[in-house]
Amino acid sequence: MISKSISRFSDTVILATGWRRWLLSFFAGVIGVLALPPFNFAPAIAVPMCVAVWLIDGAVGRSPPAEVSLRSRLSVAWEASKAGWWLGFGYFLAGLWWLGSAFLVEADQFAWALPLGVIGLPALLAFFMAAGFFVSRLLWSNSAWRILALAVGLGFSEWLRSVAFTGFPWNNIGMALGGNLVLGQAASLVGLHGLTVLTVAIAAAPSLLSDQRGGRTPLWVATAAVFAVAIFGAVRLATTPERFNSEVRLRIMQPNLAQDDKFRPEAMPRILSRYLELSGRNPSGVAAGEQPFTHLVWPESPFPVLISRDPDSLQRIGDFLVPQATLLTGAARAESLGAAARYFNSIQVIRPGGVIADSYDKVHLVPFGEYLPFRAALDAIGLRQFVHVPGGFEAGRSRRLIRAPGLPAASALICYEAIFPGAVTPPEGRAAGAELLLNVTNDGWFGNTPGPRQHFAQARLRAIEEGLPLVRAANTGVSAIVDPLGRIVASLPVGVEDVLDGKLPVPTDPTWYSRHPVLSPFLLWLLVLTGALAARAGRRRAAR
Numbered sequence: 407m408i409s410k411s412i413s414r415f416s417d418t419v420i421l422a423t424g425w426r427r428w429l430l431s432f433f434a435g436v437i438g439v440l441a442l443p444p445f446n447f448a449p450a451i452a453v454p455m456c457v458a459v460w461l462i463d464g465a466v467g468r469s470p471p472a473e474v475s476l477r478s479r480l481s482v483a484w485e486a487s488k489a490g491w492w493l494g495f496g497y498f499l500a501g502l503w504w505l506g507s508a509f510l511v512e513a514d515q516f517a518w519a520l521p522l523g524v525i526g527l528p529a530l531l532a533f534f535m536a537a538g539f540f541v542s543r544l545l546w547s548n549s550a551w552r553i554l555a556l557a558v559g560l561g562f563s564e565w566l567r568s569v570a571f572t573g574f575p576w577n578n579i580g581m582a583l584g585g586n587l588v589l590g591q592a593a594s595l596v597g598l599h600g601l602t603v604l605t606v607a608i609a610a611a612p613s614l615l616s617d618q619r620g621g622r623t624p625l626w627v628a629t630a631a632v633f634a635v636a637i638f639g640a641v642r643l644a645t646t647p648e649r650f651n652s653e654v655r656l657r658i659m660q661p662n663l664a665q666d667d668k669f670r671p672e673a674m675p676r677i678l679s680r681y682l683e684l685s686g687r688n689p690s691g692v693a694a695g696e697q698p699f700t701h702l703v704w705p706e707s708p709f710p711v712l713i714s715r716d717p718d719s720l721q722r723i724g725d726f727l728v729p730q731a732t733l734l735t736g737a738a739r740a741e742s743l744g745a746a747a748r749y750f751n752s753i754q755v756i757r758p759g760g761v762i763a764d765s766y767d768k769v770h771l772v773p774f775g776e777y778l779p780f781r782a783a784l785d786a787i788g789l790r791q792f793v794h795v796p797g798g799f800e801a802g803r804s805r806r807l808i809r810a811p812g813l814p815a816a817s818a819l820i821c822y823e824a825i826f827p828g829a830v831t832p833p834e835g836r837a838a839g840a841e842l843l844l845n846v847t848n849d850g851w852f853g854n855t856p857g858p859r860q861h862f863a864q865a866r867l868r869a870i871e872e873g874l875p876l877v878r879a880a881n882t883g884v885s886a887i888v889d890p891l892g893r894i895v896a897s898l899p900v901g902v903e904d905v906l907d908g909k910l911p912v913p914t915d916p917t918w919y920s921r922h923p924v925l926s927p928f929l930l931w932l933l934v935l936t937g938a939l940a941a942r943a944g945r946r947r948a949a950r
Contacts (some may be wrong), residue, residue, distance in 0.1 A: 409615045416616035419460035428492040434498025441582035443859035451582035455609035461489040473531040483543040487536040494535025498528035501577045538563030550614050550624045551941035557607040558935045564602045580605050584867045591639035592868045594917040600927035650909035657699035659685045660885040662903040671710045684724050697728050700812050705881040706736035707846040710884035713737045724760030734845040748800045752819045755810045766803030766818035805832050815843035821847045824865035826921030828890045836916040845872050848881040858900050866892050872920045875911035890914045
């Protein structure tokens, strides 16, 4: 009964033309977003992946009887890519609509550009999905193993999306598995990009229930793969106990500060008083006078002034810090350059007495948020970036560790630097000596929407990939302490003003992925490519 229903629906998709074909593609992409936070219904990703198979089958149906010329192959691949664009547009529109909130923080200046963020960006990202369909069709075969061609094509296009034009791997398809604690443990072997290949191949397999050409072997292989991934994850979680550094007591301050306050320097005294009052709360179970923390963490750029050039505020912070306590906080930083200055989005380490002991400057800046690409041209027409910094931020020289007394060396990550797999530690990787990931962010731009939950899920997956604990301070949430297997030790939800106290988890041994961040997903992709090519070659021989 189920097989017949799937078969009827697949025929509808394959035979659809014109606007019906585009509409089916679009809504399949929309449904796929249910696999992502805050829904986390992983099976939903099977809908767009199965529809993708049938859409490409339908493009094959438009091909000439005998595909002997390169021109005809490219023509059919182009037809498939158009369906891929519509599926991608639905997926990215439904998954990124919350970006519109950032344009309304200062609506008088940016509301006019809201359609560019909410519709324009998904439309651009959809071209990557279109490219994935194009590549898939070039590798397509008439066998049941054609689902491997889809995994190759979308695996390639999702990797390309993470590196092209500074990269934007947000809501990568692999997050359908990566967002699940058990299934996401496979990221310790193959990373996010490897999870994408697995996700596509597994999620596309139910499309074979509609096949009239026979051959259900790939479906059983995909089923076995799901069980293998789940068993690996369950065993890894069960056999890796939580261990903590007894010398470090963390406190994370989540102020839930309204975004407009962060732009007004005159609000600084009030903001700092609020931060200090909140950070000084005495938690239950801690006796009066007992030191509740050794390390205090504040979120990204919490001040409307340059804290390093505000001696009064630095002194207040220094006086607040109890002996031997250290503050790690986001802060804008400036370097004089003659009569001008260069500004950096930074994390700074502040010791008692108001001494700044170390700084890390953000390397991977957000285009249009923190700086303007093609600044001269866009300045001429009156555009500027969202942050209130003359000329925007400058990028830091390189990713490096940040060091604070009494705290193990931390790989510093500001805002969306945490979404890039294989790029959250210095170039030497774990060999550089990192023992934790320190992520400070301000997701207040996006309100109480899926955006902050999606951001946290991606940061948590970096912990699993690297085998490093994650300490995360977010202005409006989610703030959390996460162990190196992605287990949440303690957290604060979105929209809450509070402090979070907890112990620092100890890292695991370097994972396979942390040692081979490029090789491990590439080997999996190459294996799947070999299977897709073998299936195509086998069908060609059988047709002779």
